[in-house]
Amino acid sequence: MVIFNCLMRGHCCKKFWIPVTHLDLLRIMEYCGIEITRDIVSLYEAELYEDLFYPRISLGGKKYFLALASRSDGSCIFLDNGKCSIHRFKPYVCRFYPFVYVEKDGDVDIEVNENAIGECPGLILDNDSIPIDLKNTLKMYARIRIQELKLYEKVVDDWNKSEFSANGDIDYLLLYILRRAVYDKKYLESIGMWHI
Numbered sequence: 001m002v003i004f005n006c007l008m009r010g011h012c013c014k015k016f017w018i019p020v021t022h023l024d025l026l027r028i029m030e031y032c033g034i035e036i037t038r039d040i041v042s043l044y045e046a047e048l049y050e051d052l053f054y055p056r057i058s059l060g061g062k063k064y065f066l067a068l069a070s071r072s073d074g075s076c077i078f079l080d081n082g083k084c085s086i087h088r089f090k091p092y093v094c095r096f097y098p099f100v101y102v103e104k105d106g107d108v109d110i111e112v113n114e115n116a117i118g119e120c121p122g123l124i125l126d127n128d129s130i131p132i133d134l135k136n137t138l139k140m141y142a143r144i145r146i147q148e149l150k151l152y153e154k155v156v157d158d159w160n161k162s163e164f165s166a167n168g169d170i171d172y173l174l175l176y177i178l179r180r181a182v183y184d185k186k187y188l189e190s191i192g193m194w195h196i
Helices: 011-015 022-032 092-096 132-161 163-167 170-190
Strands: 002-004 041-045 057-059 062-068 099-104 107-112 123-125
Touching (some): 022 132, 022 170, 057 132, 057 163, 092 099, 132 170, 163 170
Antiparallel strands (some): 041 062
């Protein structure tokens, strides 16, 4: 059986950058009381990460991915003394690690992230079976994430078509996407798919 228990040692928080959606940022803002500013987020040039399935944000004539900021050592801005300071409300991409979801025939399946094998100290592989309760929880998160990514794609598409995308103002981008996040949260609540 695959055994996973997050040891909260921050290995993944030091190794990977964290792409986020507008709804990830809204959770951090609403439930952690953290103002979302240019100190909290970063823009990663999209041309360097072609295989990432997040929508590309146009800003000042370039394309970017929105992510949590990193410290000078590469660790996540929210890694504090080796632990995630926003663990309960962390972005969905973090919630899946060391697993990934795969869309199959209109449903989702959960698999171990191959990049996590030997890297994640809380992952033990006795064989390839993921416990059903963990799998079901991750499937629920995956269905929510798929819906959230669709909403985020729409927000980014609308932003990219607006005249504001040309000026390169990250502060206005954040204001724009967080306003839309409030609207999208209400929609997700109305269909029973909002989860903190």
